[in-house]
Amino acid sequence: MLFGRTTLSKFVIEHTRGQHSDMGALLIDVAAAVKGISALVGKGALSGFSGSAATTNVQGEEQKKIDVLANEAILRHCEWGGQLAGMASEEMDEPCPIPESYPRGRYLLVFDPLDGSSNSDVNVSVGTIFSILQRPQAGDATLADFLRPGAEQVAAGYAIYGPATMLVLSVRTGTHAFTLDRESGNFILTHPDIRVPEATREFAINTSNERFWEPPVQRYVAECKAGKTGVRGADFNMRWIASMVAEVHRILMRGGIFMYPKDSKDPSKPGRLRLLYEANPMAMLIEQAGGAASTGRERILDVAPEALHQRVPVILGSREEVERLERYHQEFDAGTDRPYASPLFAERSLFRD
Ligand SMILES: O=P(O)(O)OC[C@H]1O[C@](O)(COP(=O)(O)O)[C@@H](O)[C@@H]1O
Numbered sequence: 001m002l003f004g005r006t007t008l009s010k011f012v013i014e015h016t017r018g019q020h021s022d023m024g025a026l027l028i029d030v031a032a033a034v035k036g037i038s039a040l041v042g043k044g045a046l047s048g049f050s051g052s053a054a055t056t057n058v059q060g061e062e063q064k065k066i067d068v069l070a071n072e073a074i075l076r077h078c079e080w081g082g083q084l085a086g087m088a089s090e091e092m093d094e095p096c097p098i099p100e101s102y103p104r105g106r107y108l109l110v111f112d113p114l115d116g117s118s119n120s121d122v123n124v125s126v127g128t129i130f131s132i133l134q135r136p137q138a139g140d141a142t143l144a145d146f147l148r149p150g151a152e153q154v155a156a157g158y159a160i161y162g163p164a165t166m167l168v169l170s171v172r173t174g175t176h177a178f179t180l181d182r183e184s185g186n187f188i189l190t191h192p193d194i195r196v197p198e199a200t201r202e203f204a205i206n207t208s209n210e211r212f213w214e215p216p217v218q219r220y221v222a223e224c225k226a227g228k229t230g231v232r233g234a235d236f237n238m239r240w241i242a243s244m245v246a247e248v249h250r251i252l253m254r255g256g257i258f259m260y261p262k263d264s265k266d267p268s269k270p271g272r273l274r275l276l277y278e279a280n281p282m283a284m285l286i287e288q289a290g291g292a293a294s295t296g297r298e299r300i301l302d303v304a305p306e307a308l309h310q311r312v313p314v315i316l317g318s319r320e321e322v323e324r325l326e327r328y329h330q331e332f333d334a335g336t337d338r339p340y341a342s343p344l345f346a347e348r349s350l351f352r353d
Pocket residue numbers: 061090112114115116117118206242243244245260272
């Protein structure tokens with residue numbers, strides 16, 4: 001029985017009263033766009049939109065047809081309501097102004113329309129990530145308005161298109177998750193006040209990049225893999241879905257740590273993930289749920305952006321593990337770290353008595 005349960009609309013109107021009352025309507029428009037994307041993604045191969053769009057985005061990445069359609073869905077659902085000063089997205093080189101004929105507001109919407117889109121053709125979970133910033137007054141946003149640290153976000157969220165479609169949201173009053181009831185078309189509050197467990201024995205990282213990582217990350221992962229035989233004295237499990245939304249969702253539901261750290265694969269890129277529309281909103285959701293989010297050397301939400309599509313190292317999830325990784329970075333930078341020794345060659349090992 002769904003009557004009497006809290007819908008997303010009711011929740012956002014109640015939680016944005018006062019200073020941010022006009023943001024509630026914007027979030028309802030974002031949710032409407034998400035429902036459209038969910039329907040499209042849910043059709044799978046039947047949509048006729050699988051495969052490449054034969055174009056690349058500003059970052060030189062191949063765009064999928066579904067990336068372009070998801071981008072359009074968000075622009076068209078959100079541009080007319082009068083709450084926005086501008087929008088920016090992974091799929092657009094420059095910020096997108098609000099069309100002349102529509103009223104302006106003071107909010108800025110920044111988004112990754114389809115995260116993990118390489119998974120869309122193989123029917124694995126993908127998502128949409130968004131962040132809301134504000135300028136002092138209504139008007140047309142400039143690029144500088146978008147380049148604000150994540151600590152200034154007034155709202156952040158993502159939608160995950162998995163077996164169920166869920167929308168996970170923070171308006172700075174905790175992190176809350178809503179599940180789409182496909183019959184009624186409503187997002188229903190199913191996971192209020194999510195808390196990320198402080199400790200975990202599960203990590204997520206793309207280990208094919210291991211040789212490019214910095215020593216603190218190599219040390220951390222080696223210690224996890226050594227399990228009971230190593231300094232951690234406990235076995236760890238590993239996951240990699242190649243969809244940040246799905247990894248963060250698992251961490252919000254049951255704990256864990258997700259890493260896309262700094263690597264030397266392409267020296268022009270300090271990390272894989274984008275600060276404004278991937279790292280910042282996820283960092284806010286994780287912090288609002290009691291977890292931590294760091295570059296390894298500083299809190300993600302304190303990073304001062306210099307460019308719209310700037311990349312950043314990301315380490316987020318259960319607090320104890322994120323803090324351990326920050327400690328390993330500090331020790332490495334200070335030259336006081338203890339290089340990792342493989343248990344295979346330790347004093348008592350497979351190769352020594
Ligand atoms: O190719 P890799 O190393 O597995 O990268 C996966 C990462 O790239 C991303 O897919 C990037 O997102 P986009 O699909 O929006 O470009 C993240 O979701 C994920 O964490």
